[in-house]
Amino acid sequence: MLLVVEDVEKSWPGASGPVPVLRGVSLSLDAGETAALTGESGSGKSTLLTLIATLDRPDAGRILFGGTDITGLTDPEAAALRRNRIGLVFQQFNLIPSLSVAQNLSFHARLAGRHDPDWTDTLAERLGLSPHLTKYPEQLSGGQQQRVAIGRTLALRPDLVLADEPTGNLDEATGDAVLDLMLALTAETSAALLMVTHSTRLAARLGQRHHLHSGRLEA
C-alpha cells in the first residue's frame, strides 16, 4: 500500500474548547490508484488532505506513506517528503507569483533534483501552456493557472498527487477539461491520486469514492 490512513483524529481550537473535525478516519490507497473524497463544507476533507500532505499533524491515528509513519516527521523530513514524493494541487492555485509560467512549471522538479526538460515541455504542450511560458501567473486565466499547478506537480513525477477541489474555481466546461487532463497525465505517470471534491459527478470518475460526514467516513 502506498498510503494507509488509520483512525486519524483532528480537532481545531474553537471558542469553547476543541472542535473535532476528523473523528477516526481510515482509508488506503495503492500506487497508481485514484480516489475521490467528498463531503459538505466543513466535513474535514481538506483537513485530511493537509494531514496526508504533512502540512499538519493529526491529533491521533497513523498515516503510513510507503509503509512509513509520516505523522511524526520533523519539519525538514516532512519538507523533503513533500519536495520529492508528493504533489499538491489546491483550489487556490498556489503558484509562485514572482516566477514565470516556465519557472513555475519546472520549479518543483528542479527543487527535487529531478528536472526532465523534455517531460516538462511535453507537459506544457499537453496542458496548452506553450504560448504562455514567459507570462506570470496573474496574467493567466483561472483555468490556465490551475493547469500550471497540475503541470508543476506532474513534472515532479510524484508518487502521490493530492488535489483539493482543483476545479472548484473553474466553470464546468473548463473544469472538466482540466480534470480530464489531470486524470490522463496522472495515469501516464502511474501516480496515485487523492482528490477532494464536493461534486459526486467528478467523484464518479475516480477509482475509490469516500464520503466524509461530520468527521467520519461513510462508505
Add this chain to the structure above:
Amino acid sequence: MNADRRRLLQMLACTLPVPALGQGFAGLGSDADGFAIPQPDPSFRFPADHGAHPEFRIEWWYVTAILDGADGRQYGIQWTLFRSALAPEDRAGWDSPQIWFAHAGLTTPERHFVGETLARGGIGQAGVRTDPFEAWIDDWSMVSRARPGADAFSALDLRANGPDFAYTLALDAEGPLVFQGQNGFSLKSATGQASYYYAQPFYRVTGQLDLPDGPIDVTGQAWLDREWSSQPLEANQTGWDWFSLHLDGGEKLMAFRLRDDGPGYAQANWITADGENSHIGDGAVTFTPLGWTDIDGRRVPTEWRLQIPARGLDIATQPLNPHAWMGTQLAYWEGPISFSGSHSGRGYLEMTGYD
C-alpha cells in the same frame, strides 16, 4: 543689558548722602568703614581744602548760575563734579577706590539740557588739583585763573557739555568765601549728621552757551558750593529741598530742609552783601510747597513759600522751567527760580528724593 549698567550705577548712588539704607552714626572720628567724620568747629586750610578729601566718602564741587542772554531771555546752568569713595584712601591706577562723576544742566524757559559723565580715579581721567587749581572730568573742567596770591576760587573758568549743548563761562568773585552752617560745619539732622560746607556766592559771570539753535552770549551771577562728608542721611530722611538765593539787595540766602516722617530738619545762612554771615538754625525757617509739577509720574513741588520771620523774609518762588528734571543715573530736580514777596531776586532750587 544697559539696564544693568544703570543698576550698577544706582549702587554707586547708594554711597551718596541721598536717601539710602541707614548707616548710622558709627563713631566720632571715623565710621565703620574707616571714613572720616566731619567734626564741629573746623579750621579750613586753603588751597588744600579746595582739593579732594579722599578720606571722606562723598564730596562735590557745585556751581549754579542764573544768566541773562544777549537775546533777552533767562537761562540757568549747573556744573557739578562728584567724588564718591569706595574706600577712605586713594591709590594710583585701576586700584583707586575713588569714583568721579559729573552732571551738567542748562535750563531755558522751554527746555532743560542734561549732561553726565563718569570716570575712575587713579588714572587721570578725572580729579582735582589744587595748585594751580583745576577740577576736571573728561573735557569738562573748572580751572582757576586767580591772580597770584589770591584765593584760587576768586576767578574760575568753567566748561561742560552734553549731547546737545555746551557752555563756557568765566566766573569772577566779588566777595569772600562764605562758611555755611556753623563756620563750615553744616548739620543735616538733629542726631548729628553733618558735612563740611563752604561756598563762594558772589560770582559775576560772562560767557557763552552753545545751544542747538546757536551760541548765545550770557552774563549773570553764580554760586559755588563745596561740601564733603561721609554720612548718608538718617534712615527716616527722604530727601532735601535746597535753595541758593541772590537777593536783589545783594544779600545771599542759603536754606535747606531735609524731609523726614516728621516736620523735617531745616538750616539756613544769611549773608549780607559784604559777606557777613549769620547761621539760622532748625525751627527758624519754614518751607511750604505752593505748586506742584507732574514730571513723568513724579509729583514735584516746584513752587515754594519760604519764611524766615526773624529776618522778615516771606517769599514765594517760581521756577524758570518747572521741568528742570536731571534725568541722570542719580535723578533729582535742579533749576533756576525767581522769587517775590518781602524780598525779590533769583536763585537755584535743588530737590532730591522725589523719584
Add this chain to the structure above:
Amino acid sequence: MIWRMGLLALLSYWRRHPGQAVTLVLGLALATALWTGVQAINAEARASYDRAADALEQTTRPSLVPSAGDRVALEDYVTLRRAGWQVSPVIEGNLSAGDTRYSLIGLEPLTAPAVPRGAGTGAEGLSAFFGPPGQLLAHPDTIAALAGDTDLPPRVASPDLAPGTLVGDIGVVAGMLGMGDALSSLTVLTGQPRDDAALAELTPDLHWQPPREGTDIGGLTRSFHLNLTAFGLLSFAVGLFIVHGAVGLAFEQRRGLFRTLRALGLTARVLALLLAAEMLLVAMLAAGVGIALGYVIAAALLPDVAATLRGLYGVPVAGAIALRPEWWLSGLAIALLGTGVATAQYVWQLARSRARATAIPRAWARASEGALRRQAVLAGAILLAAPLIGLLGSGLAAGFSLLGAFLLGAALALPPALAGLLALFERRAKTPLTEWLWADCRLQLPGLSLALMALLLAVAANIGVSTMVGSFRTTFTGWLDQRLAAELYLNLGEDARAAELRPLLDATAEAVLPISAVDADLAGAPGRLYGQPDHATFRDNWPLLAAGPEVWPRLSTGEGVLINEQLAYGADVAPGDTVTVDGTALPVLGIYSDYGNPRPQAIMGLEPFLTRLPDAPRHRFALRVPPETVPEVMAELQAAGIRPDQMTDQAALKQVSLQVFERTFAVTTALNILTLSVAALAILTSLLTLAALRLPQIAPVWAIGLTRARLGALELVRAGLLALFTVILALPVGLVLAWVLLAIVNVEAFGWRLPMHLFPADWAAICTLAVLAALVAAAWPARRIATRPPAELLRRFADER
C-alpha cells in the same frame, strides 16, 4: 453617531494590536526625534554665537587699536577722554585653567557701553566688582567648570555671557594678566564720530578699526555647522520616508477593517475624514514623544558639539539645551507634514480604487514596472539638472539646491537601479531556489523602496559627512604640521622685552625666527599683513597651493607677497597678478592655504616688511629647537621670566587640535548610528507592512517542500541583499555629496576649498553597520515567518484574501 462609531472602530483596532500601534507611533516619533535633535543642537549653537557676539557689544562697535604692537597706553585713553572722545578701555587676554583656555575680558564699568548682568551682585555692589578681590562674570557652565579654582577672584553667574568667557573689572583683569597700565583696545561708544585727523594728532599710535563683522564668528563655525545642517536635511528626508512607511503600515494592516466599515455604510468621504482625524491624533502623540526624544538626543550630544566648536573655532556654546520654539515647532511640523503627505496619499488611494483592495501583489509589482521606468526617467532628469543648478546659480543657496537635487535624484534612481540589478542576478541564477530568491526580491521592491531610499540617504549622508569631517581633519592637521613647523612660539608682548631677551633666545634655540604682523587693507578689505623671515622652516613647510617661479627668493627681496586662499578667491587673483596692500599694488608670488580663518591675509619678506613698516611690533618669535628638548627649553625660558602663556608648544597645540577632531568624530558617529537606526526602523515597518502580503507568496513554496525555518532564513538573506545593494549604490552618492560639500559649498561659505580624502575603512564600517541594521530590522519579520503556525499558512490555500 456614525462618526463616533467609525472612529471608535478605527481606534479599537489599535487596542487589539498594540504592537502595531507602538510601531506606528515609534516610527513617527523617531523621525521627529532625529530631526528635532539636530535642529535643537543647531539652534543652541546659533544662539550661542549670537550671545557671544552681543555679550559685550564689541563686535558691533568700532574700536581704536594700536597701529603697531598689541597694547594701548593708558595715557592715550586719558588723552582721548580729556579731549572729549567717547571711548571705553578694554583688556583682552587668555586664561588657562586645567587644560582649558578661557578668554578673559576686562571692562571699565563706568564708561563701558554695557556691563553683563550679574556685575556688582551682593551688598557690596560696585566695590565687590572692583575688588579686591573683584569678581569674574561668566556663564553658569563656565562657573561650574572653574568650581574649586581658588586662585581666581570669586565668580558670579551672568546669563549674558557665552561659555568660555570671563569678564571682570579692568583693574582686576589687568592684574591677572600682568598688563600693568596697558590696554588692549578702546571701544568707541555710540555717537562718537570718526575723525582720523584729530585721532592722529591726539594719539598717533592708534587707528580707527571699523566694527568687526558680527558674522565673523558665525562664518568660522559655519563649516562645522554645515555638517549638522546636512545631517538635519537628510534626517528630514529619512524621517519623511519613515513616516510614510509607518502610515502605510497603518493603512495596509487595516484594509479589511476599511472594507467592513464601507460595507456597513460609511461613505468613502466620512471614512477618509475619520482617518485624517485619527492620523492627526497619532501625529500629535508621536510628535510629543519625538520632541522629547530629540531633546534627549540633543542633550546627550551637545556637550561634545560644544566642546568641538569651542576647541575648533574658539566659539563658546552652552552645554545645556534650552527649549527653543524654533526646534520643537519644526519637530511638530515634520511630524504633521510627514503624516499629512502620507495620509493624503493613502486616503486618496482608498477613496479612489476599490479594486485595489484585492490587488494581487504581483500585479502591483508589474504595474509598478511602468512606474519604475517613469521614475528612472525622472531621476535621470533631476540628476542631469543638478550640475546645471550648480553651474547657473551661485552662492550657498545654489550649493544646497545642487545637493538637494542630487540626493533626490539619487533616491529616485534607487528602485529602478535595484530592479535592474536584481533582474540581472535572476537571469544568472543557477538553482530554482536562487532564481526564486532574486525574483521574490524584485517582487518586494515596490513595498520596500521607500525604506531603501531612506537607507540610501542615510548611508550616503554618513559617508558624505564622515568624508568631509575626515578630509577636514586630515587637511587641517597636515596644515597645522606645515604652518606650525617650529617647535615653540613666543609672544613676548613688548618690543623692549623682546630685545632684552633676544640674546637668551639666540643662545637657547637652533634658530630664532622673528614674526611680525599688522592689520592692513588687503584688496580693499581689512586683513592682516605678516612679515616672515627667509628660512628653511618656512621654505620647506609652507603650504603653497599655487606658486609662481622663484617664490622664496623673490619674497625675501620684497618683489611681492604671498596671499592666503581667501584673499585669492575674494580678489580673484592668481600668482602673477597684483594685489593692493594698503594702497600699494604688489605682485602675488604664491597662494597658501589658511583654514579656519575667514579674513584675507598676506605675507611679505621680513626685511621689506620692516623697511616698509618700521614701527611694526617685534616681539613674536618662532624657535627651532630639537623636539625632545622642548620641555627643557620652556623651563629655561620660564626661569628667565617668560610667562607660560607667552609660549606656545607646537606639539601641545596639535594635541589639542586632534582631541577636538576626536570629539567631532564622536558626534558624527553618534549621528551616523542614529540615522542608520531610523533607516533600519523604516525597513522594519516596511517589512511588517509587507508581511500580510508575504504569506500567499511564501505558502506555495512551503507546500512544495521548504521548511518554515529555511523560508525565514531566506527572508533574512533577501533583506540583507537588498540592503547590501542599496549600500553599495549609496557609496558613490555619499562621495559625490562629500565632494559637493568640500569643493562647492565650502568655497561659497568660507572661501576655502578642502581637498577630498578617501577613507575606505570608514566606508566599510558604515556599510557593514547599515547591512547589520537592515538584518536586525528584518530579523523579527523573518522569525515570524519561521515560527508561523501551519494552519495560518494553510488558510492561504483555501481562503480568499
